[in-house]
Amino acid sequence: MNGAAIRTTGLRKVFGSRVAVEGLDLAVHRGEVFGLLGPNGSGKTTTIRILTGLLHPTSGSAEVVGIDVVREPERVRTRIGYMSQRFGLYDDLTVLENLRFYGGLYGLRGRPLQARIDELAGELGFGGRIGQMAGTLSGGWKQRLALACATAHRPDLLFLDEPTAGVDPAARQQFWEHIGRLRARGTTILLTTHYMDEAERCERLVFLSAGRLIAEGSPAEITRQFGAPTLEAVFIALQKEVEAA
Amino acid sequence: MSLLARLRASPFWPMLRKEFVQMRRDRLTLALMVGVPAIQLLLFGFAIQTEVRNLPTLVLDESRTSESRALIAALENTDNFKLRPEPARSRAEVERAIVAGRARAAVVIPPTYARDLKRGRGAQAQVLVDASDPLASSGAIGGAQQAGMARAQALLPAAVVRAAPVTVVVRPLFNPTLRSSVYIVPGIVGVLLSVTLIIIMSIAVVRERERGTLEQLIVTPITRTSLMLGKVVPFILVGYVQVTVILLLGRVVFDVPMRGSLLLLYAATLPFIFASLAIGLLVSTLVATQAQAMQLGFLFLLPNILLSGFMFPREAMPPPAQWIGAAIPLTHYLEILRGVLLRDAGLWAVWRQIGILTAFAAGFLVLAVQRFHKTMD
Numbered sequence: 001m002n003g004a005a006i007r008t009t010g011l012r013k014v015f016g017s018r019v020a021v022e023g024l025d026l027a028v029h030r031g032e033v034f035g036l037l038g039p040n041g042s043g044k045t046t047t048i049r050i051l052t053g054l055l056h057p058t059s060g061s062a063e064v065v066g067i068d069v070v071r072e073p074e075r076v077r078t079r080i081g082y083m084s085q086r087f088g089l090y091d092d093l094t095v096l097e098n099l100r101f102y103g104g105l106y107g108l109r110g111r112p113l114q115a116r117i118d119e120l121a122g123e124l125g126f127g128g129r130i131g132q133m134a135g136t137l138s139g140g141w142k143q144r145l146a147l148a149c150a151t152a153h154r155p156d157l158l159f160l161d162e163p164t165a166g167v168d169p170a171a172r173q174q175f176w177e178h179i180g181r182l183r184a185r186g187t188t189i190l191l192t193t194h195y196m197d198e199a200e201r202c203e204r205l206v207f208l209s210a211g212r213l214i215a216e217g218s219p220a221e222i223t224r225q226f227g228a229p230t231l232e233a234v235f236i237a238l239q240k241e242v243e244a245a
Numbered sequence: 246m247s248l249l250a251r252l253r254a255s256p257f258w259p260m261l262r263k264e265f266v267q268m269r270r271d272r273l274t275l276a277l278m279v280g281v282p283a284i285q286l287l288l289f290g291f292a293i294q295t296e297v298r299n300l301p302t303l304v305l306d307e308s309r310t311s312e313s314r315a316l317i318a319a320l321e322n323t324d325n326f327k328l329r330p331e332p333a334r335s336r337a338e339v340e341r342a343i344v345a346g347r348a349r350a351a352v353v354i355p356p357t358y359a360r361d362l363k364r365g366r367g368a369q370a371q372v373l374v375d376a377s378d379p380l381a382s383s384g385a386i387g388g389a390q391q392a393g394m395a396r397a398q399a400l401l402p403a404a405v406v407r408a409a410p411v412t413v414v415v416r417p418l419f420n421p422t423l424r425s426s427v428y429i430v431p432g433i434v435g436v437l438l439s440v441t442l443i444i445i446m447s448i449a450v451v452r453e454r455e456r457g458t459l460e461q462l463i464v465t466p467i468t469r470t471s472l473m474l475g476k477v478v479p480f481i482l483v484g485y486v487q488v489t490v491i492l493l494l495g496r497v498v499f500d501v502p503m504r505g506s507l508l509l510l511y512a513a514t515l516p517f518i519f520a521s522l523a524i525g526l527l528v529s530t531l532v533a534t535q536a537q538a539m540q541l542g543f544l545f546l547l548p549n550i551l552l553s554g555f556m557f558p559r560e561a562m563p564p565p566a567q568w569i570g571a572a573i574p575l576t577h578y579l580e581i582l583r584g585v586l587l588r589d590a591g592l593w594a595v596w597r598q599i600g601i602l603t604a605f606a607a608g609f610l611v612l613a614v615q616r617f618h619k620t621m622d
Contacts, residue, residue, distance in 0.1 A: 088461025104259025
């Protein structure tokens with residue numbers, strides 16, 4: 001196995017006449033937390049959907065956990081976890097039932113499934129909420145449940161699409177603690193975010209704009225490269241540049 | 246991994262379990278799934294009466310004799326006519342009443358009726374029938390002829406009544422009183438079953454798409470077949486509950502006979518339920534929203550009612566309509582339903598229809614699974 005969790009070359013996706021992703025070359029190393037940044041409509045979600053096999057690229061290639069995801073999406077799917085912007089939870093199932101369902105889809109049964117659910121419930125602090133309907137949970141708890149469901153099968157690679165959008169600061173803090181635990185176990189994480197303090201926590205980042213990669217590197221490298229005090233300043237400057245062009 | 250272990254680890258099981266839990270929680274939908282067919286059966290069953298009784302009838306008796314009153318009584322005895330209590334006074338009044346729709350038929354007995362009878366000249370009476378509704382009028386016409394014949398026989402001297410040179414004895418089999426509910430109610434089982442199953446199945450899939458859970462499912466290793474079967478199987482049970490409710494009501498309320506083997510009927514129902522659900526799955530791959538699924542589902546209602554033989558005999562249809570009818574699963578299921586329930590048809594009589602339904606079910610399912618892609622493109 002080589003060191004790349006994700007490698008794309010010349011990835012391109014066109015919807016009708018709109019280009020969503022253009023000539024994207026990405027390399028995400030194993031075990032790192034990798035950030036995908038950019039304004040709305042810059043192609044972040046489309047990129048994640050291609051990498052999870054939800055969308056076929058118009059051209060280009062994408063290797064995920066060493067497997068060609070375009071040709072063999074099902075082989076990739078047992079190894080990855082995905083948390084979409086909409087969380088993908090069943091509102092009319094309880095926390096426990098959601099966990100059981102998603103764990104079960106990955107082949108977990110009986111005692112190993114129960115043990116895994118207990119472990120997740122402990123780490124994420126569900127406690128008395130385990131029997132609560134998912135639909136009645138607050139945003140922060142929904143997000144934690146979605147994360148638990150996406151990691152029930154201990155994936156090697158985790159995709160998080162704006163995982164902390166609309167969640168209060170305390171919940172975000174706890175969320176990142178859990179991300180820290182996953183990273184300590186060697187899980188590779190690719191996430192999109194609009195929060196620059198979250199981007200600072202990534203080992204490496206790329207900026208996308210109109211489907212193109214416009215900057216790449218560690219947070220420190222990027223700020224140095226652009227001579228800006230913060231990532232936020234870089235982000236705004238880059239965006240102005242693109243809009244002016 | 247052994248086959249058994251692999252089977253146990255199949256994502257089909259959690260999918261199935263999840264569907265059952267969701268179905269149990271959704272009490273309203275569950276009640277609707279059973280309650281709506283029951284209500285519709287009662288509405289259909291009572292409203293669709295193709296044999297017409299009690300046609301409002303006006304009487305103009307210009308003869309006013311015991312003979313004319315005997316004829317009127319004979320007509321009333323057929324049950325086809327319900328005589329208006331106040332008799333008409335003129336032919337003009339009779340005509341006006343029929344044009345206005347206050348009467349659908351009228352009996353006009355001329356003043357010469359009794360005199361002609363006594364002179365042995367052959368008396369004539371007239372029954373006017375509003376034939377703009379052919380279904381209603383044919384019953385009245387038959388009833389009038391029947392009453393005329395009954396009177397004629399009663400009035401003929403005994404010596405004249407000899408054996409007629411030719412008699413055709415008609416024996417109505419299986420439904421001797423020619424009640425239409427006997428024919429209609431088994432059909433309603435099929436019509437309601439197919440339409441409700443198509444709609445609830447497609448909505449169940451489209452709802453996952455609308456709520457964003459389908460996107461999540463696609464990213465898991467669940468196979469298309471497991472996903473679809475997990476969704477289909479709980480609704481098979483719903484289908485059987487519906488069949489049972491409608492048949493029970495049909496038996497209790499409409500006195501529909503159940504002459505054949507219920508076991509055979511229930512076995513033959515499986516491919517029909519499966520075919521309907523597979524159409525529902527197919528519908529779900531063609532639409533984006535629940536409202537669209539509903540509309541497309543109702544699109545199936547009309548050919549189901551008009552072309553399957555549910556209301557109109559297929560023998561009377563032009564060939565193209567018959568071909569379309571043959572492509573509808575309900576057409577074949579109706580033959581099974583009516584055959585088994587009314588004529589005590591055994592497997593030997595309905596195996597062809599069962600085979601056709603099974604082919605439909607398999608075909609639609611393969612089509613649906615093929616059209617359903619585990620992508621969002």
